[in-house]
Structure formats: C-alpha cells, structure tokens
Amino acid sequence: MSEMNKTWVLRQRPVGEIKEGDLELVETPLEPLQEGQVRAKTVYLSLDPTNRIWMSDMDAYLPPVGIGDGMRGGGLAMVVESRHEGFQQGDIVNTGLGKWTMYPVLNGDGLAKLPRLPGVPLTAFMGPLGATGMTAYFGLMDIGKPKAGETVVVSAAAGAVGSMVGQIAKIQGCRVVGIAGSDDKCRWLTEVAGFDAAINYKSEDVGAALDRHCPNGVDINFENVGGKIMEAVIDRLNDFSRMPLCGMISTYNDTTPAPGPSNFANFLMRRTLVKGFIVIDYFPRFPEGIQQMAQWLMEGKLKFETDIVKGFENAPASLSRLFEGKNLGKLVVECSPPPE
Amino acid sequence: MSEMNKTWVLRQRPVGEIKEGDLELVETPLEPLQEGQVRAKTVYLSLDPTNRIWMSDMDAYLPPVGIGDGMRGGGLAMVVESRHEGFQQGDIVNTGLGKWTMYPVLNGDGLAKLPRLPGVPLTAFMGPLGATGMTAYFGLMDIGKPKAGETVVVSAAAGAVGSMVGQIAKIQGCRVVGIAGSDDKCRWLTEVAGFDAAINYKSEDVGAALDRHCPNGVDINFENVGGKIMEAVIDRLNDFSRMPLCGMISTYNDTTPAPGPSNFANFLMRRTLVKGFIVIDYFPRFPEGIQQMAQWLMEGKLKFETDIVKGFENAPASLSRLFEGKNLGKLVVECSPPPE
Numbered sequence: 001m002s003e004m005n006k007t008w009v010l011r012q013r014p015v016g017e018i019k020e021g022d023l024e025l026v027e028t029p030l031e032p033l034q035e036g037q038v039r040a041k042t043v044y045l046s047l048d049p050t051n052r053i054w055m056s057d058m059d060a061y062l063p064p065v066g067i068g069d070g071m072r073g074g075g076l077a078m079v080v081e082s083r084h085e086g087f088q089q090g091d092i093v094n095t096g097l098g099k100w101t102m103y104p105v106l107n108g109d110g111l112a113k114l115p116r117l118p119g120v121p122l123t124a125f126m127g128p129l130g131a132t133g134m135t136a137y138f139g140l141m142d143i144g145k146p147k148a149g150e151t152v153v154v155s156a157a158a159g160a161v162g163s164m165v166g167q168i169a170k171i172q173g174c175r176v177v178g179i180a181g182s183d184d185k186c187r188w189l190t191e192v193a194g195f196d197a198a199i200n201y202k203s204e205d206v207g208a209a210l211d212r213h214c215p216n217g218v219d220i221n222f223e224n225v226g227g228k229i230m231e232a233v234i235d236r237l238n239d240f241s242r243m244p245l246c247g248m249i250s251t252y253n254d255t256t257p258a259p260g261p262s263n264f265a266n267f268l269m270r271r272t273l274v275k276g277f278i279v280i281d282y283f284p285r286f287p288e289g290i291q292q293m294a295q296w297l298m299e300g301k302l303k304f305e306t307d308i309v310k311g312f313e314n315a316p317a318s319l320s321r322l323f324e325g326k327n328l329g330k331l332v333v334e335c336s337p338p339p340e
Numbered sequence: 341m342s343e344m345n346k347t348w349v350l351r352q353r354p355v356g357e358i359k360e361g362d363l364e365l366v367e368t369p370l371e372p373l374q375e376g377q378v379r380a381k382t383v384y385l386s387l388d389p390t391n392r393i394w395m396s397d398m399d400a401y402l403p404p405v406g407i408g409d410g411m412r413g414g415g416l417a418m419v420v421e422s423r424h425e426g427f428q429q430g431d432i433v434n435t436g437l438g439k440w441t442m443y444p445v446l447n448g449d450g451l452a453k454l455p456r457l458p459g460v461p462l463t464a465f466m467g468p469l470g471a472t473g474m475t476a477y478f479g480l481m482d483i484g485k486p487k488a489g490e491t492v493v494v495s496a497a498a499g500a501v502g503s504m505v506g507q508i509a510k511i512q513g514c515r516v517v518g519i520a521g522s523d524d525k526c527r528w529l530t531e532v533a534g535f536d537a538a539i540n541y542k543s544e545d546v547g548a549a550l551d552r553h554c555p556n557g558v559d560i561n562f563e564n565v566g567g568k569i570m571e572a573v574i575d576r577l578n579d580f581s582r583m584p585l586c587g588m589i590s591t592y593n594d595t596t597p598a599p600g601p602s603n604f605a606n607f608l609m610r611r612t613l614v615k616g617f618i619v620i621d622y623f624p625r626f627p628e629g630i631q632q633m634a635q636w637l638m639e640g641k642l643k644f645e646t647d648i649v650k651g652f653e654n655a656p657a658s659l660s661r662l663f664e665g666k667n668l669g670k671l672v673v674e675c676s677p678p679p680e
Contacts, residue, residue, distance in 0.1 A: 061579075061609045226605070239401075245608045260600025265566070268585045268616035269401045276608035 005030050008071045008100035008315060013064075014055055016253050017323065022055070023071060023316045030103060033083045038108050040077030040093055042312065044126050045100060045333040047073075047319050048160075052252045061278045070099035071316075075332075076114070076125060077104055078339065084108025092122065092339065094130075097280075102312055102335060120297055122338050123306040127160055127330040128293050135246060135279040136164035137289040140222060142282070143244040143275045148173030150219035153210070153233050157198065158185035159322075160304075160330035161246060164293075165222045166195050167302050174220075177213045179206065179229060181325035188328060192303050206232040217241075226250045231261045237270045245276040253323060305329030345370050348411045348440035348655055353404075354395055356593050357663065362395070363411060363656045370443060373423045378448050380417030380433055382652065384466050385440060385673040387413075387659050388500075392592045401618045410439035411655075415672075416454070416465060417444055418679065424448025432462065432679065434470075437620075442652055442675060460637055462678050463646040467500055467670040468633050475586060475619040476504035476562075477629040482622070483584040483615045484560040488513030491554050493573050496564035497538065498525035499662075500644075500670035501586060504633075505562045506535050507642050514560075517553045519546065519569055521665035528668060532643050546572040557581075566590045571601045577610045585616040593663060645669030 004027045014022045033039055053060050054072050065072050075098065079091040086108050087093070094112040098104050114125050127133055139161075146152060152169040156162045157178025166176045166189065178189045178198045186198035197213035199206055206229055210218070217238040223230055226248030237243070251258050267274055282289070296302045307327035309318040312335040321327045344367045354362045373379055393400050394412050405412050415438065419431040426448050427433070434452040435444050454465050467473055479501075486492060492509040496502045497518025506516045506529065518529045518538045526538035537553035539546055546569055550558070557578040563570055566588030577583070591598050607614055622629070636642045647667035649658040652675040661667045 059606070059609060061611070248605050248608060251605060257602035259602055260604035262597035262599050264600035264604075265588050265591060266399070266616075267614060268588060268618075269399060271401070271616045271618060271621060272614075273616075274607060274612075274614040276606075276611045276613075278608075278611060281611060 003030065003103075004028065005101060005103040006312060007102070010055060010065045010067055010069060010071055012067065013057060014052075016255050018052070018055070018316055018319055025313060031105070033081060033105065036084050036108055037105055038079050038084050038087045038093070038111070039081040039103055039105050040095065041080045042075050042077045042095070042102050042104065042335040043092070043338050044123070045073055045075040045312065045315055045335055046126055046130070047309075047315065047322060047331040047333060048132070049247055049249045049252060049322050051319055052323070056252075061280075070101055072097060073100050074098060074131060075335075076122065078336070082108070084111075087111070087113065090339065094125065100315055117294055117298060120294070123308075123330070123332070124297060124304065126332050127304045127306060128164055128297055128302050129290050130330070131279050132160035132330055133164050133293050134282060134286055134289045136161045136168060137293055138279065138282040138285065139244040139246050139277055140165050140168050140220070143273075143277060144169075144220040144222060144242050146172040146174050146220055149175075151175045151177065151214050151216055152220040152222065153177045153179065153214065153218050154222040154224070155179045155229050155233070156224035156247070156249060157189055157195070158328050159224065162222070162224055163189070163193055163304065163329060164302065167193055168296075169220070170194050171296065171301055175214075175216075177210070179225075185328055188305070194303075201229055207235065210236050220244070222246060224249060227258065231263055234261050234263050234266050237266060237272050239270050241270055241272045243272055243274045245274055249323065307331045308334050310334045343370060343443075344368065345441060345443040346652060347442070350395060350405045350407055350409060350411055352407065353397060354392075356595055358392070358395070358656055358659055365653060371445070373421060373445065376424050376448055378419050378424050378427045378433070378446050378451070379421040380435065380444055380446060381420045382415050382417045382435070382442050382444065382675040383432070383678050384463070385413060385415040385652065385655055385675055386466055386470070387649075387655065387662060387671040387673060388472070389587055389589045389592060389662050391659055392663070396592075401620075410441055412437060413440050414438060414471060415675075416462065418676070422448070424451075427451070427453065430679065434465065440652075440655055457634055457638065460634070463648075463670070463672070464637060464644065466672050467644045467646060468504055468637055468642050469630050470670075471619050472500035472670055473504050473633050474622060474626055474629045476501045476508060477633055478619065478622040478625065479584040479586050479617055480505050480508050480560070480562060483613075483617060484509075484562060484582050486512040486514050486560055489515075490559035491515045491517065491556055492560040492562065493517045493519065493550070493554065493558050494562040494564070495519045495569050495573070496587070496589060497529055497535070498668050499564065502562070502564055503529070503533055503644065503669060504642065507533055508636075509560070510534050511636065511641055515554075515556075517550070519565075525668055528645070534643075541569055547575065550576050560584070562586060564589060567598065571603055574601050574603050574606050577606060577612050579610050581610055581612045583607075583612055583614045585614055589663065647671045648674050650674050
C-alpha cells in the first residue's frame with residue numbers, strides 16, 4: 001500500500017473554544033499488520049461534546065488525551081485488510097474508543113462487526129444504536145425511571161441524545177417537553193419526533209414557557225446543558241423527581257468555573273435524585289439497549305437525523321457546530337464513502 | 341384547672357436571623373378535653389434547623405407556619421389528664437409534628453407512648469431514637485449505602501444528626517471524618533464518638549485537611565451544611581460516590597439565594613448520586629430504624645449528647661445556638677421537669 005495514514009494529533013490544550021493549532025493533521029506510513037489484526041478505513045467519525053472534555057486537563061471521567069497523542073473518538077470503519085479469520089474486506093466495524101485516524105488498526109478479537117438491519121441505515125449505528133442512543137436509553141430508563149403520565153423535560157433536545165430521550169419517554173407514556181435553540185429544531189421536535197411541546201431558549205423565557213407546558217411540574221429533568229436553563233427546570237421539579245445528569249455542554253468551553261445552580265436546595269426540598277452518569281459505565285448492558293432501540297427503530301417509533309460534515313480534515317473545525325447548536329441530531333464526519 | 345396554656349405564635353416571617361417580635365408568647369385558658377383526647381405537659385421541645393425553614397415562605401417540603409399560628413415543632417410530653425383508655429397520668433408521649441405549646445391536647449388514637457429502655461435516658465428519644473436519629477439512620481443506610489472500607493465525610497458532625505451518621509458509619513466499618521466548628525467538638529468526635537478524624541472548619545483549611553484525612557477520596561458525603569464546605573467535599577468525591585442531601589443549614593438565614601457549588605459538574609464526572617430527603621418520608625419505616633438504633637444504644641455503640649436549655653420561654657432565642665454552632669448534640673428546651 002502506498003497510501004499514507006492521517007491522524008489528528010493534540011498539540012496543545014484549547015483555551016475556551018478550539019482554535020487552529022490545537023490539533024494537527026499528521027501523516028504516517030501504513031504499518032504492516034500483525035496476525036489477528038485488521039486495518040479499517042474510517043467511514044464516519046463521531047463528534048461529541050465529550051471530545052472537548054478529553055482535550056482539557058480538567059478532572060474528568062477519563063484521563064485527558066496526551067499532548068502529542070492522537071485525538072480520542074469513536075466511529076465506524078470498513079475493513080480494508082484483515083489478518084483475522086472473523087473479518088473480511090467490506091465488513092463494517094465499530095472502532096470503539098479509538099482515535100481520529102483514517103486507517104485504524106484494530107484487534108479482531110472482541111471487535112464489533114455491525115449487522116445490517118432491514119430498513120435501518122448505517123448512520124443509525126452512530127445515533128440511536130450507538131453511544132448517544134445508549135446514553136439516552138440507560139440514562140432515562142435506569143436513572144429517570146419514567147412512569148406513564150409523568151412530565152419529562154430534556155435540554156439539548158434536538159441533539160443526538162436529547163432527541164432519543166424524548167422519543168423513548170413518549171413510548172413510556174410521558175408528557176415530553178424539549179428545550180432547543182432554534183425554531184426549526186423546535187418544529188422538528190413537535191412535528192417529527194412527537195414531543196408534546198418544545199421551547200426555543202434563544203427566543204423564549206424558559207421559565208415562563210416551562211410553566212405553560214408543564215402544568216403539573218417536572219418529574220424528570222434529563223440534563224444535557226447546565227447553567228441557567230438547568231436552573232429554570234430545577235425551580236419546577238416535583239417531589240421525588242429524578243435528574244439524570246448527562247452533560248453540561250454550556251460549561252465545557254468555560255475557562256473559569258461557573259457558579260452552580262442557586263436553587264441547589266430545591267434538590268433537598270423536592271427530595272430529588274440527581275445522578276451523574278457516563279455511558280461507558282453501561283457498556284456491559286449495551287446488548288440489551290441496542291436490542292430494544294433496534295426494535296423500536298424497525299417499528300418506526302424512533303425518528304432520527306444525522307448531521308453529516310464531509311471530509312476527515314474538517315473534523316476539528318466541525319466540533320464547534322455542537323457548541324453553537326448548529327446540528328440537528330447526531331453530528332458525524334463522513335471520512336470516506338459509506339457502503340451502498 | 342386554673343393554670344393557663346402558653347404557645348409561641350408566629351407574628352411575622354423573620355428576615356435573616358430570628359429576632360424578637362417574630363414570635364410572640366400567647367396565653368390561653370385550658371379547654372376541657374373531648375372523649376378520646378389527652379392533655380400533656382411538654383417536657384422537652386425539639387429545636388431543629390428545619391424550624392427556621394418553616395418560618396419562611398420559601399418553597400419547602402411543608403407549607404410554612406401561618407402568620408398567627410402556633411409555631412410548629414416536635415417534642416416529648418407527660419400526660420396530665422386523659423380521656424382515652426390507653427393513657428394515664430405520667431405516661432410520656434411523642435407529640436409528633438405538634439406546636440410550641442406547654443399543654444398540647446392530643447388524640448389518643450395513634451399517639452405514641454414511649455417505652456422505658458434499660459440504661460437509656462429519656463433524652464435518647466429526642467436524639468438517637470427521635471427524628472434526628474432516624475434522619476441519620478435512613479439517610480446514611482438507605483441513600484449512602486455504606487460499605488466496609490469506604491470513607492464517609494459528614495458535616496455538622498457534632499450535631500444531633502451528624503454525630504449519629506458518623507457512629508453508624510463506624511459500625512458499618514467505614515473510615516469516618518467529621519467537620520465541625522470547634523476544637524471541643526472535634527475532640528468529642530474523635531475521643532468519645534470514635535470518628536477517625538475531625539476537622540475544625542473555623543481554624544483549618546477544609547480542603548487541605550480533607551486531603552490529609554481522606555487519602556483514598558470520599559465515597560459518601562452526608563451533607564448537612566451546604567456552601568463552601570460542601571464544595572470542598574465535592575472536589576474530593578470518588579467515582580460512584582453518594583451524597584445524601586440532608587440539610588443546608590449555612591443557607592437558611594440567607595435573604596438572597598446563594599450560588600450553588602461551582603464544581604457541580606463533578607457529579608457528572610464522578611457519577612455521583614445526590615439525593616435530597618426529608619425524614620418524614622421514612623415515617624412508615626421508623627419502627628425498623630428505632631429498633632436498630634435502640635439495640636446499638638443498649639450495646640453501648642452509640643454515644644450521644646443533649647444540649648439542654650431550660651425554660652419554654654427561651655425557645656425562640658435558643659434556636660440561634662444551631663446557626664451559631666453552639667450546640668453539641670441534640671438541642672432541646674426543657675420545659676418542665678422530666679420524670680425520674
């Protein structure tokens with residue numbers, strides 16, 4: 001093979017938003033495979049808010065990416081060369097917690113080969129059947145424990161996680177209110193995804209809108225954002241409410257710690273359960289979650305969108321779409337043509 | 341009967357600390373008893389941080405005491421007159437969520453008559469066997485779920501709740517670190533109550549002291565205080581830590597909302613479970629808690645102190661002892677002589 005590999009390498013920790021020079025695209029020759037390995041070509045790279053966490057040296061749930069190391073990330077790739085009997089050219093595999101690299105070399109043992117599901121596009125494995133889908137499923141079902149008739153609020157509702165949370169909650173018989181950042185997103189939530197109501201936090205008073213759309217208060221707040229939006233929801237929590245704490249994207253670019261919610265004492269008065277979680281903790285239960293989500297998908301009960309940016313070289317710059325709220329659904333980078 | 345009853349009545353909602361004039365001592369004649377009622381004479385009145393919450397019109401777990409109504413509170417009283425076959429003069433009863441009144445009139449049906457336990461003084465029913473003991477027991481056991489070898493931190497550690505939390509955690513085989521406000525209290529915690537370490541937050545850097553006394557981080561933070569002390573503990577939480585949220589006494593006199601913990605995102609990174617609770621939610625399980633605590637008491641495994649102020653007329657002024665951290669153990673007002 002004469003082609004070179006390309007990898008995005010972390011050169012320095014971003015201060016605030018990611019800037020040019022924080023990551024560098026490095027070319028290296030393709031190394032020969034060892035017995036048991038496969039070489040794959042990245043099809044989709046997953047862009048997630050947590051990428052930004054991994055670039056910081058904040059105290060997080062995984063060690064940060066080292067300076068000089070390949071950027072950490074997940075994705076789907078197509079096998080181009082195999083020295084493992086379980087894989088052949090053209091197989092689609094999940095690269096797991098891999099790197100931002102065009103030609104990952106993977107150990108065949110334990111590597112997940114993706115099935116083809118009737119009527120389900122490959123991008124579903126980046127969304128509802130991928131890490132974001134599992135985040136929504138386990139965060140809502142295992143921590144939120146929704147009961148029919150309850151009111152569920154979800155922030156970043158048009159994102160990959162939020163859009164699934166709301167639809168799963170609808171399947172459970174809940175009233176679902178989403179908070180998102182544009183009228184287009186809000187329209188998608190109510191008209192396509194079946195949410196009962198959606199609030200555009202950029203143009204509406206979130207508190208007043210919550211009062212209007214949640215006449216019986218809030219039983220579950222699936223928290224993706226933090227900051228003032230979270231505070232408005234906390235003000236309206238019911239007794240014995242639950243708050244799966246999934247993300248705080250509003251704070252990841254902060255250079256100084258933001259104040260916590262001034263209504264923190266509400267967790268006491270309302271006997272709220274707040275539980276932080278990271279989807280990797282649920283890895284052993286992924287088969288259960290994927291099976292359920294795949295069934296709902298095939299029954300047409302889950303709508304999903306994929307926000308596709310083309311070109312591996314555009315990965316770092318495209319991350320800002322998440323923080324600027326530009327994506328509808330799962331943000332991915334298409335690095336090479338997907339199979340038919 | 342020619343004696344008059346006395347009741348502390350709420351005249352206005354305190355702004356900040358309780359001041360003279362917020363409550364008024366009102367005398368009323370003793371009314372004749374109805375069939376099935378008993379009249380008791382208050383022996384001990386319970387003073388608790390939550391009294392201050394009930395005087396505010398903040399959104400709390402119970403409606404506030406109405407202006408013009410008798411102040412809400414619990415206590416023990418001795419039956420002086422009975423028109424219920426289950427009670428006779430001299431019986432000691434728990435007045436439950438009653439009022440600050442010298443001669444409560446109580447319905448005999450459902451009224452709890454206290455047993456006499458060998459070697460256990462009556463004040464135990466205001467502490468380890470009362471609401472504060474149940475708060476400690478259920479908050480720690482049901483939410484904290486301590487495991488042997490884990491590290492438990494408790495704030496307001498020399499108070500009625502904190503002192504029990506630490507000792508129960510020791511019985512469970514945990515390492516226990518208490519945070520309190522004087523050297524005397526810290527000495528009591530380590531030398532009498534058996535805590536592994538105690539931190540005087542008024543004279544020590546709490547963060548540095550936690551680093552020294554919790555070399556393996558913090559698995560359970562039993563939170564009674566809020567504010568900067570809570571923030572210091574949150575910084576040191578371990579993965580999958582638990583935080584029973586029992587009280588936030590540092591904030592109850594605030595006239596404007598205090599900022600929440602700036603390290604709120606740590607709950608996400610550490611996958612912490614935070615759970616607000618109020619002891620009345622556990623009322624149906626009190627028999628279980630009292631039985632276990634009574635057994636430990638009789639086995640000599642629980643030490644407790646009672647901070648006794650004399651005189652019913654001193655109740656309002658004595659509440660400040662809680663907020664100034666003057667009490668060691670359970671604060672009560674002795675309103676009439678206890679039985680031998």
